[in-house]
Amino acid sequence: MCSPIKAILVLAVVICMSAAQLNKSRSCLCHDAANTFDPKVGIKDVTIYPATTFCNKVEIIVTTKNGSDFCLKPKAVKRMLANLTRRKVLSSKAAAAVGTSSTPGSANTTQQA
Template sequence: MSSIMKVFLLLASMVYISKAQLGESGQQCLCQRVRNQIASKSDVKDIQIYPATVFCDTVEIVVTLNSGLRYCLNPKLNAMKRLLANVIKQKTPTTSTTARPTELSSTARSTSTARI
C-alpha cells in the first residue's frame, strides 16, 4: 500500500473518531437527557447550573440527590425558570439584609450552585 493511501486512511479515521466523540448534535453537553420534574426537596443535596458556552448552547441544570444520584432538569420548565431567576437575582449585589431561601456559591468556571 502506498504511503499516500496510508496517510489518507489515517486522516479519514481521525475525522471519523472526532465526529463520533462530538455526538449527533455536534456539541459536548453534560445533559444528554433531561427530566421534567424534580424529586422531593428533602432528597436534593445540590443543584448546579451550567450556563451556555461555545461547547454547549443550552443552560444545563444538574441535580444531586442525598443518595449521590445525579440527573438533569429541563431548563425550559416554569419552575426551573423561576429557579434561574432567583439565582440571577442573588448574583446581583443588593443592600437588603433579608434572609434568602437558597444559598448560592460559584466557582471560577462560572458554575452556580444553589442549595435548597
C-alpha cells in the same frame, strides 16, 4: 509509513470528527431532563453547565442528599424560581400588613374630653 496509509488515516480522522460535529447531543450529560422534582428529597448541590461546542444546550444537574443525580430542564428551574419569588413577595406583604395593624386600646387610639 507510506503516504497512502497516511492519507487513509487522515481521512478516517476527518470523517470521525465530522460525525462527532454532526452528532453534538451524544456528548451531553443530560439525555432525559425532568420538568419538576420533589423538594422533600433534599438538594445537596446544583451544577449548571452552559452550552458548548460539544453540547448545544444548557444542562442543570441536581445532586440530592442521598447522592443520586438527575437533570432538570432550564424552563422548569425558571418556573420554580418565579414561584419562590412570588411566594416570598406574598409572605413579606402579609408580614408587613400584620405588623402595621393596630388594636383597640393601643397607643394609636385617642380619647376626646
